[in-house]
Amino acid sequence: MPDAATLLGIAVVCTYSWRWMGVVIAGRIEDDSPVFEWVTCVAYAIATGLMMKIILLPGGALAESHLIDRLAGLAVCVGVFYGLRKNLLAGLGAGVCAFMLFPGLRSLLF
C-alpha cells in the first residue's frame, strides 16, 4: 500500500472533485432528481454502516472494550435522543457516559 501522505493527496483530490462537479453543474439540473435521491441513500447507508461497523467490529484500542458496553452506550444514546425529541447533544453525552460507566455497573451487579 502507498504511504499515508500519498493516499491523503489522492483522497483529497477525489473528494474535492465531487464538490467541483457540484459547482459546475449547479443550476443546470434539478436538485430533487431521482439520481440525487439515490446518491443520498447510498451516502447515508455507507456513512452510518461504517459507524455501526466501528461499534460492532472495532479495531485497535476500542476493541479492548466489551461489545456489551458499546451496545449499552448505543442503546442509551439512541434512547435519550428520541426521549428528548431528537436532542443530539443530550443523546451523545448520555451515550458516552453510559459507555464509560457500564463496565463498573456490570461488575457491581454480576
Place this chain on the structure above:
Amino acid sequence: MDFRRTEKSRGAYFRQGMKHCAQAPGIGLFAAMSGFGALAKDSGVSLLIALGMTGGMWSTPGQVAFVELFATGVGGVALIASVTIANVRMFPLTIALMPLLRSRQGVEPAHYVMAHINSVTSFVQVVEMCRHVTDKGLRTAYFFGFTTACMSAGLLGTALGYTMASEMPGLIARTLMLVTPLFMLLLAARSSRRAVLASVVLGCALVPLGYTVSTDWGLLTGGVLAGTIAFGVGRMRKSNA
C-alpha cells in the same frame, strides 16, 4: 435564529455566523472531530495527516473510512474507492447550496472555495438562515463566518482528540473513539425522510456484514447495496401510492 438586531453589513453577518457556530452545531462538530482525532491516532497516521484529512477532505464519512481502512491495511485502490464513494454526498450538497448563496447564474471563483468549506452541518444551518435573510451578499458573509468557525473547531477538535488519545490511553481514548460513530448515527437519525432512514437501518446491517466477508470491498459494496435497496423500495412505494 434572530437577525433583527444584526447590523446590515457583511462584517456583522460574518460575525453572526461565527457566533452561531459556537452553539450546538460547533460543539457537536468539535466532539465528532475529537473522536476522529482519536480514531486517526489509533490507526497509526501522524497528527499532520489527521489534520490534513480534516482540512483537505472536510467530510467525516470519508475521513473515518480512510483511517479505518488504513488501519486494516487494505489495498490502495480499495481505500481510495471507498473514501470517494463515502464522500459522494458532497456532490448533491454543493448543487443544493449554490442557488441559496449566489447572486446570479454562472460560476465565480469564490464558489470553488465555498464548495470546499461546505458541510452537512453548514448546509443545514444555511437553509435555516435563508428563511430569515434574503440578501445574497449577507447570506454569503454569514456562510463564510459560520464555516470558518466550523473549520477552526474541526481542526482544533482533531488535534485535541489525537493528543488526548496519545497521552491518555485506556478508557478516555476508547470513549473518544466511540463519540464519532454515535454522533454520526444520531445526525442521520434526525432526518425525517423515510428513504434516508431505511438506508440507515439497512446500512447498519449490511455494511458490518459486508466487512466480515471482505475487509477491502465490504464497506463499499454493503453501503451501495443498502442504499440502492432503500432507494428502490422508496420509489416503488411512491409509484404505488
